[in-house]
Amino acid sequence: DIVMTQSPDTLSVSPGESATLSCRASQNVRSLLAWYQQKPGQPPRLLIYGASTRATAIPARFSGHGSGTEFTLTISSLQSEDFALYYCQQYSTWPQFTFGQGTKLEIK
């Protein structure tokens, strides 16, 4: 199985600043990577797919980069509603998928 490792576990950032979250795959997943945001009591919400394509209605301050084994999610000009949990997910080994363990983005 491909192991997805996210870093850091927790990231503390002030509103208005930028945050960069990382996701590393144990094997090459090409660009078949998605990012999700999850708030307490809610299901995950798709943010990014194909490593860099924003999902419908996702603000432009969310951007994804990377391919192969190294990926980043950058959120610029952090808004209060952006503080949440973020997960990456690889879907290159279809039909077997794996998620990262998550990064908590908290207010500094």
Added chain:
Amino acid sequence: QVQLLQSGAEVKRPGASVNLSCEASGDTFTTFYVHWMRQVPGQGLEWMGMINPLNGDTSFGQRLQGRVSMTRDSSTSTVTMELSSLRSDDTAIYYCARGYGFLDFWGRGTLVIVSS
């Protein structure tokens, strides 16, 4: 608007089985695979498996092989996931979601508590 309506919370004894349903609306039922994930409160997401509503083909995560099954009913646009031989560490929120690889619509989740 696509919606995935999940069944209500369940409390089960260890060793029992649980059946959770996920009813799709707002789109053609057979267009996308339906996946199941679970999340232990305060922990990350685990992909459990998926079903092709068109033909019923399934694929399951290695950890749950042999304990999980999925079926679909095209007449009601519903997918059902059964998890058997329940243990206390199966206590989690179970989500269904649709997609091929990335998952663009999710149900709100079903809490399953396994306790003696």
